[in-house]
Amino acid sequence: MNINENIRWLLSFYRTSEISGALFFGQLARSMKPGIIQHNMTQQFADEAQHSRYWGNCLKQLNMQPIKLERSYQDYYLKAAGLPSNLMEVLAITHVFELRVFEQYSHHRKIITQPKIVLQTLDTIIGEEVWHLKWVRKALKDMEAEYGVNEVQSTIKRFMQADKDAYLKVTDEYQDRIETMMVTA
Ligand SMILES: [Fe+2]
Numbered sequence: 001m002n003i004n005e006n007i008r009w010l011l012s013f014y015r016t017s018e019i020s021g022a023l024f025f026g027q028l029a030r031s032m033k034p035g036i037i038q039h040n041m042t043q044q045f046a047d048e049a050q051h052s053r054y055w056g057n058c059l060k061q062l063n064m065q066p067i068k069l070e071r072s073y074q075d076y077y078l079k080a081a082g083l084p085s086n087l088m089e090v091l092a093i094t095h096v097f098e099l100r101v102f103e104q105y106s107h108h109r110k111i112i113t114q115p116k117i118v119l120q121t122l123d124t125i126i127g128e129e130v131w132h133l134k135w136v137r138k139a140l141k142d143m144e145a146e147y148g149v150n151e152v153q154s155t156i157k158r159f160m161q162a163d164k165d166a167y168l169k170v171t172d173e174y175q176d177r178i179e180t181m182m183v184t185a
């Protein structure tokens with residue numbers, strides 16, 4: 001596999017995933033009552049839209065055209081998880097989704113040492129994803145008073161299973177490509 005083609009594919013994959021994330025969180029924000037959670041969710045979907053633009057800029061700086069990818073992990077995940085039915089489930093689905101994104105970017109950051117523009121973009125995005133994880137975790141903790149610890153934990157578990165199923169379905173190609181990068185980087 002050509003190294004440049006791999007980078008192009010991976011960045012296109014991230015770019016598409018961020019678009020799906022922005023759309024999903026945007027829809028959730030629109031369905032919410034005004035308040036701090038809606039406010040934070042709005043910041044989050046704006047961030048995800050920016051992330052997709054950052055990947056677009058990064059591809060441009062590498063003189064690469066984005067590839068149009070049909071499948072995104074997010075699409076499968078949301079299908080597998082089903083629509084959340086209350087605010088606690090919304091936060092749980094967001095939490096699991098954000099954990100996956102964070103792990104994926106952190107893994108890439110750890111094993112790949114070039115090109116520099118990709119690492120800079122990853123650092124910027126990871127910094128913002130940390131905030132996403134943080135506010136959602138706190139909001140979920142606050143929900144324990146209303147729903148009970150067990151209910152919150154079992155909901156997270158349920159969405160983690162959906163995440164695992166979806167991830168296995170779509171990421172064969174991602175794994176192949178990132179492993180190739182590990183060998184060649
Ligand atoms: Fe993002």
Ligand SMILES: [Fe+2]
Binds near residue numbers: 044128132
């Ligand atoms: Fe995020």
